[in-house]
Amino acid sequence: MADYTIKLLKKEEIADETMAFHWEMPDDFSFKAGQFGDFTLIEPSETDEEGNTRAFSFVKGPSENELVTATRMRDSAYKRVLGNLEPGNEVKLDAPHGNFTLHKTESTPAVFVIGGIGITPVRSMIAEALHKQTDHPITLFYSNKTPDNAPFLSELEEMAQKHDHFTLIPVMTGDDIGEWSGETGHIDEAMLKRHVTDVANPIYYLSGPSDMVQDMYELLEDAGANEDNIRMEEFSGY
Incomplete structure (x- = not known):
């Protein structure tokens, strides 16, 4: 695990009230399919009691070589600031985390x-x-x-x-x-x-x-x- 500062590359709506965020991939970053990262807003314009950090799973597999997250956009301070980010804006990433990963025995469904x-x-x-x-x-x-x-x-x-x-x-x-x-x-x-x-x-x-x-x-x-x-x-x- 390590801390990174990464830039937003682009954002897009992928379903009703659901956004995908494409992030810059750090040079030395690696993760397993199914893992997640903690994304912390930097000096957000507003905050609330839930804080400035959320955990988001990585949508793409490691072999796809893209760092993408997706989330439902609800009415919270964090989500409002996140939704208003523009390409080039930065966040802090603490990752990877989690062991929600595919089992190794391929004969087991x-x-x-x-x-x-x-x-x-x-x-x-x-x-x-x-x-x-x-x-x-x-x-x-x-x-x-x-x-x-x-x-x-x-x-x-x-x-x-x-x-x-x-x-x-x-x-x-x-x-x-x-x-x-x-x-x-x-x-x-x-x-x-x-x-x-x-x-x-x-x-x-x-x-x-x-x-x-x-x-x-x-x-x-x-x-x-x-x-x-x-x-x-x-x-x-x-």
Whole structure:
């Protein structure tokens, strides 16, 4: 781990109320897919009791050689200042952190059960595994209210079309989802077992809002998953 001062290269809206930030990559920086960094604003124009630092996962895999974060833009002092940053503005980065990374045994399936912006570390892990052509069977349940609310959905759909090892199951929970033909409603045991034949076998990765992560943990336990094979990354206050 180390501290860096890095510049913003560009920012873009990638889903409803969701922004991606592209940062300068420090020369000597390395990280594992799934890890995150602490981003601290420098002399922000406003602050609040939550402080000037937030943890953001790296969206891209190491082999993609880009430093990108993404977040829902809520009405907090930190997010207002972050959203108003312009290319060339600097922040402090303390990274890398975290052990929410893909397991090494390629014969053991990986099943991701993800809500919303919890996709950020998972997109990194899946992209890196596909780039390295590992043999992990990967299944991603990806829950959002609507397709417009789902960061990186089209990119993940393209990955799934190109790679036989990767199965994408997008799930929409909202009422206004248009002509959606995929899974709808909340992920439950019946949905899980439609797509995962041997529930006890995979290693599971849960990422998203804290309440959803806890609910999915209980669902997996009830469905027969091995609790030692459930890994979690909770996104609180994003």
